[in-house]
Amino acid sequence: MPTCRMKSRVSPCPPSPPPDPDTLLLAPLLASVGSLPGVGPSVERLIARAARGDRVIDLLFHLPDGLVDRRYRPQLAVAEAGRVCTFQAHVVRIIAPESSRVRKPWRIVVSDGTGQAELVFFSPYQAQRLRVDMQICVSGMLERFGDRLSMPHPDYLVPAEQGIMIPLLDPVWPLTGGLFPRHLRTALQGAFARFPALPEWLDPEMVRKRKWPGFEQALRILHRPSDFPDLMEGDRYTAASERARARLSYDELLAMQIAMARARIDNRDRPGRSIVGTGALRAVALSRFGHEPTTAQTRVLEEIGQDLRAPHRMTRLLQGDVGAGKTLVALLSMLSAVEAGHQAALMAPTEILARQHLATFEKLSPVPVAFLSGSVKGRARRQALEAIRTGAAPLVVGTHALFQDKVEFADLALVVIDEQHRFGVAQRMMLGEKGDRTDVLVMTATPIPRTLLLTQWGDMQVSRLDVKPAGRKPIRTSLHALSAMPELVAALRRALARGAQVFWVCPLVSESEALDIAAAEARHAMLREYFGDLVGLAHGQQDIAVREEAISAFAGGKTRILVATTVIEVGVDIPSATVMMIEHAERFGLAQLHQLRGRVGRGQAESFCLLLHDSQLGQTARRRLALLRDTEDGFVIADEDFRIRGGGDLAGHRQSGMPDFRMAAGVHIEQLLRAAAQDAQRVVEDTAAGVRRRTAAIAILLELFSRTDAQRIMKAG
Incomplete structure (x- = not known):
């Protein structure tokens, strides 16, 4: 019997809880990648980096993003250049470079008896292993130079008797520096060898x-x-792999939907408190605003009001397109809480955005507003903390500083979180826990495809502001090739002569060898040659004071062109700016382009957005930019962009607000999400009713996809 030693006495240990059968079954998949044969510490770290996790299941979820077809195995006499081909041959001649000091290749002449080809190596490693008359098998891209067939750096080069080891279909995995396909093949072989039933x-x-x-x-x-030789003929593997990806996509969607269905039930059942305002403070704010709310704002305010009056906690997403009036909705909702005798707080991800909200609140609010951020120091900070603690400030606006330990609220009843995707879930919860049974309203200006609302925001009710305030003029959007830069500079000169102020957005801060795109610093230098001190610069690598000074100079008209990165995407409100030029627009996500375009068109003057793109624009990229040109409706853009991108990269240059799927691609989400949501609802209902038909298996699914909170709830019945 195991013993425990306490002081000088020996006594039996308390009995250990029985092992969880699911945990025992899944142990091989939840073990570290380093436990697999042939995976040392350095390779383990590289796999963990590439697979976004250090467990065996993370490795298995690191799916290939491509496939090399090595089934073309011709004789050299009839081999087609420009194709991946695999063939057996013997070494005829080895031609070493004349001098190791001159970077010239090794050339290995091989023959299969029908013709010859050259293998070309700039590294001597493989070349020096070969000998004349050696029988080999190689696979790689076959090219033609003049009258010679050539294969630069074969992907595979093995002794002929090992040629059977070269796969007919060769997966291509996303890698990281130092990680090679052979490492993944070895690790995956070990993972499948211990895969549980x-x-x-x-x-x-x-x-x-x-x-x-x-x-x-x-x-x-x-x-x-290669484990499935019956799938190697014709297009059979293509169909089988599509079914396999659809199956795994559905597994991931189902796990997420079960968790979301359970979260909706939890939110519905959480006790809250009824908040009923008088409407007096809101009436004052609206009179100061001077305009009637839009029909969408009126509808959304009623939806929020119903949640606040209900005896359960509100968790609602307010999705408003650029310029739709989210800030007014937030203020009026917060004043409802103040009318009922409570406090309300708004948290924004950046100080620029928080101060923009503060300016609106101070102009419209009939009650005091406290502001708190990391830059608020000394006496001002002490006064703000005291006003928040005592309730002298019924409304509070700030950044992450609001959920710090030293911040105490008198009676926090409503939390509004702007650009929620910029905060972690834990941060959102920390602010909500500053009050008692706090209602939460989260806002985003990022258009989210309707198809994805179920997944990313399944635990929330959703309100949409789909009507813009009256008087907003449309922004004229046009596409221009970067090769027409002289004409663009001339147009810019004409716009400045008319008094325009111009944003010029670049995707990088400094030149990159990997991306042939102009950097903000380089573009700033070029434009200064034409326009001198009228050109300012703002980017994320500047000291925050320097950046804010550049933005302030532009807002005040001291500079007329502001070259910037995406630091101006949110929180910059300069009504006098009327021209937005976005360089290499094809490199941005559409949601981000739509946000950037929304930085202009905020005043009374007509505004323009010029999308500058590479001359060699692909068909899909052209369709996406044309979509942005033809509509300003962010919701239409999000929905159509989702369909255009289909099964490709779900995010492109990742668009904020998109779920982070590992398996599910765009086309599968569109096809399978509704079925997964319905299936998840049945699972949750069966569990609540005590039906155990799939409970144990579903618990394993949730564990594999890290939805363990929902799993624990299911196990508890």
């Missing part, structure tokens, strides 16, 4: 109808296609 968590009828493989088989099809 898992129960099926999907509805058998759905699996049969869609011809989906099982979970393990789906992973094997994608990572190790």
Whole structure:
């Protein structure tokens, strides 16, 4: 019997809780990658970096993003250049460079008896392992130079008897510096060797109808296609791999939807407090505003008001397009809490944005507003903290500083969080916990596709501001090739002569060897040659005081052109700016382009947005930019962009507010999300009713996809 030693006495240890059978079953998949054969500490670190996790399941979820077809195995006499080909041959001649000091390649002449080809190596490592008459098997891209076939740096070069080891279909995984495909192949071989027999968590009828493989088989099809020789003919593997990806996408969507369904029930059941305002303070704010709310604002305010009056906690997303009037909705909602005798706080991700909200609140609010940020020091900070603690400031605006330990509220009832995606969930909860049964309203100006609202915001009710205030003039958007830079500079000179102020946005701060795009610093220098001191510069690598001074100089008219990176995307409100020029627009996500465009068109003058793009623009990129040119409706842009991008990169240059899926690609989300949501609802209802049909298997699914909170709830019934 195990013993515990306490002081000088020996006594039996308290009994350990019985091991969780699911945990035991999943132990091989939840173990570290370093436990796999052939994976040392350095490779383990590299795999963890590439796979975004150090567990075996993280490795298995690190799916290939491409495939090299090595099934073309011709004789050299008839081999086609420009294709990946695999062939056996013997070494005829080895031609070493004349001098190691001159960077020239090794050339290895090989023959298969029907023709010859040259293998070319700039590194001597493989070349020096070869000998004349050696029988080899190689695979790589075959090219033609003059009358010679050539294969620069073959992907595979092995003795002929090992040629069978070269895969017919070769997965291509995303890698990181120092990590090579062989490392992943070795690790995956060990992972599949210890893969446990898992129960099926999907509805058998759905699996049969869609011809989906099982979970393990789906992973094997994608990572190790050579395990399935029956799929190597024609397009059979293409169809099988598509079914495998759809199956894994559905698994991920189902796990997320179950967690979201459970979260909705939790939110519905959480006790709150009824907040009923008198309307007096809101009436004063509206009279100072001087305009009637839009129909969308009126509708959204009623939705929020119903939540505040209800006896449960509100968790609502306010999604408003650029210029739709979210700040007014936030203020009026917060004044409802103040009318009921409570406090309300708004938290923004940057000081610029927080101070912009503060300026609006101070102009419209009939009650005092406290401001707190990291830059508020000394006496001003002490006064703000005291006003918040005593309730002398019913309204509070600030940054992350609001949820620090020293900040105490008198009676915080409503929290508004702007640009919620910039904050972690823990940060959102920390501010909410400053009050008792606090209601939460989160806001975003990032258009979110309707298809994704279920996933990213499934635990929230959603309100949309889909009407802009009257009087906003449309922004004329046009596309221009960067090769027309002289004409663009001339147009810029004409705009300045008419009194315009211009944003010029670049995607990088300094030149990059990896991306052939103009940097903000380089563009700033070029424009200063034409326009001198009228050109300012703002980017994220500047000291914050320097950056804010540049923005202030532009706002005050001291400079007329502001070259900037995306630091101006939110929180910069300069009504006099009427021209937005975005360089290499094809490199941005559409949501980000839409946000940047929203920096102009805020005054009475007509405004313009010029999307500057590379001359060699692909068809998909052209469609995306044309979509932005043809509409200013952020919701239409988000929905259509999602369809255009389909199964490609879900985020492009990742658009804020998008879920971070590992398996599910755009086309699968669109096709499968609604079915996953309905299936998840059935699972949750069955669990609540005590039906154990799939409970154990679903618990394993949730563990694999790190939805363990929902798993614990399910196990508890």
